[in-house]
Amino acid sequence: MTQPLRIALAGLGTVGGGVIRLLDENGALIARRAGRPIEIVAVSARDRNKDRGVDISRFAWVDDTTALASRDVDVVVELVGGSDGPALTLARSALAAGKGFVTANKAMIAHHGLELAEAAEKAGAALKFEAAVAGGIPVIKGLREGAAANEISRVYGILNGTCNFILSKMEAEGRDFAEVLAEAQALGYAEADPTFDIDGIDAAHKLSILASIAFGTQPAFADVAASGIRHVLAADIAEAAALGYRVRLLGVADHGAGGLFQRVHPHLVPISHPLAHVTGATNAVVAEGNYVGRLLFQGAGAGDGPTASAVVADLIDIARGEFGPAFAMPSSALLAQGAADSGERRGRNYVRFAVADKVGVLAEIAAAMRDAGVSIESLIQRGASGDGSVLVAIVTHEAPERAVAQALERLRGSQSLTGQPLWMHILE
Numbered sequence: 001m002t003q004p005l006r007i008a009l010a011g012l013g014t015v016g017g018g019v020i021r022l023l024d025e026n027g028a029l030i031a032r033r034a035g036r037p038i039e040i041v042a043v044s045a046r047d048r049n050k051d052r053g054v055d056i057s058r059f060a061w062v063d064d065t066t067a068l069a070s071r072d073v074d075v076v077v078e079l080v081g082g083s084d085g086p087a088l089t090l091a092r093s094a095l096a097a098g099k100g101f102v103t104a105n106k107a108m109i110a111h112h113g114l115e116l117a118e119a120a121e122k123a124g125a126a127l128k129f130e131a132a133v134a135g136g137i138p139v140i141k142g143l144r145e146g147a148a149a150n151e152i153s154r155v156y157g158i159l160n161g162t163c164n165f166i167l168s169k170m171e172a173e174g175r176d177f178a179e180v181l182a183e184a185q186a187l188g189y190a191e192a193d194p195t196f197d198i199d200g201i202d203a204a205h206k207l208s209i210l211a212s213i214a215f216g217t218q219p220a221f222a223d224v225a226a227s228g229i230r231h232v233l234a235a236d237i238a239e240a241a242a243l244g245y246r247v248r249l250l251g252v253a254d255h256g257a258g259g260l261f262q263r264v265h266p267h268l269v270p271i272s273h274p275l276a277h278v279t280g281a282t283n284a285v286v287a288e289g290n291y292v293g294r295l296l297f298q299g300a301g302a303g304d305g306p307t308a309s310a311v312v313a314d315l316i317d318i319a320r321g322e323f324g325p326a327f328a329m330p331s332s333a334l335l336a337q338g339a340a341d342s343g344e345r346r347g348r349n350y351v352r353f354a355v356a357d358k359v360g361v362l363a364e365i366a367a368a369m370r371d372a373g374v375s376i377e378s379l380i381q382r383g384a385s386g387d388g389s390v391l392v393a394i395v396t397h398e399a400p401e402r403a404v405a406q407a408l409e410r411l412r413g414s415q416s417l418t419g420q421p422l423w424m425h426i427l428e
């Protein structure tokens with residue numbers, strides 16, 4: 001057998017620990033598949049003495065994580081996290097030294113992916129990040145290899161395991177948002193800063209990477225319009241169910257007016273759509289290609305085992321010498337596209353208001369919609385909540401987004417509203 005692929009591993013937390021366990025358990029099979037063993041030789045994290053449930057005494061310990069790139073290794077694996085800081089320093093120095101670089105760090109790739117891809121190409125080194133998008137699902141490989149012959153018109157899906165776990169628990173058990181978040185954190189799904197998950201930022205990181213690979217455009221995280229699930233109430237989930245929908249946080253990217261359209265938002269998904277049946281920390285990505293048709297990738301989007309599976313799959317590719325440009329084409333071929341104007345996009349909408357229980361409130365909402373040219377398909381009003389306010393949920397007929405925004409703007413500051421309205425798009 002040929003020389004092992006020698007690895008330096010930065011980060012020994014949920015995913016780093018998973019990678020060590022996976023290589024311990026499946027190492028012999030992986031060596032046969034890769035044509036050579038994959039061996040961790042050096043590791044680093046913050047705390048050398050932490051009990052990690054795996055034996056790390058057999059590896060060289062490196063105090064300064066950013067110094068891992070100067071070890072005698074073929075590939076540096078970064079599982080620390082953070083868009084900048086030691087992760088970015090390590091990425092730059094590893095690639096500059098001509099070493100392969102594998103990461104699960106979507107924040108860093110969303111912000112600095114283009115620069116790192118250019119550095120990798122210059123050095124002739126591998127830059128791979130399958131674990132960064134939808135965890136264990138081989139969606140990057142699927143798009144950059146399996147669907148490479150297609151023009152992709154739209155890519156969308158459930159990209160955050162924590163949010164999907166929370167929404168499906170809220171739906172199944174009627175439980176409180178905060179309580180379920182704590183459970184997702186305990187299971188190792190949530191980011192170090194869980195606001196990244198619940199405010200849609202993590203999904204936006206992933207969407208910008210996915211869109212770049214799907215459309216051949218430069219990653220443009222700043223152009224992703226993102227909001228999360230912290231304002232979704234159990235009542236919204238119940239109303240959606242009564243209307244034949246489930247609430248899911250979706251990332252959606254397609255070609256829009258004037259550029260690329262990228263959005264992360266809670267959506268109403270028709271119960272007949274496969275994404276409505278994706279529960280727990282599972283992720284699912286739909287890609288629509290002009291020759292292959294609709295592809296659906298589904299699987300575990302978070303957690304130690306699935307994420308380690310994606311990291312090690314990247315290592316196997318490198319061990320085989322099979323790696324191409326990080327974003328599926330040379331970085332010089334990636335197009336710089338601006339953000340599309342969403343105002344003219346047409347669709348049906350769910351808008352929920354918390355209102356004071358008094359005469360004329362419904363008329364005020366209806367008038368704001370009418371004046372903006374938005375036609376109401378259905379309206380549900382539920383009894384008073386704890387604070388005495390009443391929930392009014394409307395579903396609109398198809399309307400341009402600009403018109404719905406106008407109606408909400410007109411209602412802003414109204415004495416009738418007791419809280420911010422929640423606007424969710426309906427997936428068609």
Ligand SMILES: NC(=O)C1=CN([C@@H]2O[C@H](COP(=O)(O)OP(=O)(O)OC[C@H]3O[C@@H](n4cnc5c(N)ncnc54)[C@H](OP(=O)(O)O)[C@@H]3O)[C@@H](O)[C@H]2O)C=CC1
Binds near residue numbers: 012131301
């Ligand atoms: N958890 C998941 O399901 C998924 C995570 N990811 C990504 O994988 C990466 C790792 O996530 P995860 O394993 O969950 O994170 P953890 O918080 O579990 O682990 C992070 C590791 O990095 C080490 N670390 C943190 N800060 C520093 C630092 N400044 N210098 C050196 N080492 C540091 C920690 O050291 P110590 O242990 O000593 O504190 C720890 O070992 C992130 O980019 C995340 O977004 C991607 C997909 C899924």
Ligand SMILES: N[C@@H](CC=O)C(=O)O
Binds near residue numbers: 134190
């Ligand atoms: N925090 C992320 C982890 C995987 O990327 C998630 O919940 O999906």
Ligand code: NA
Binds near residue numbers: 130136
């Ligand atoms: Na993946």
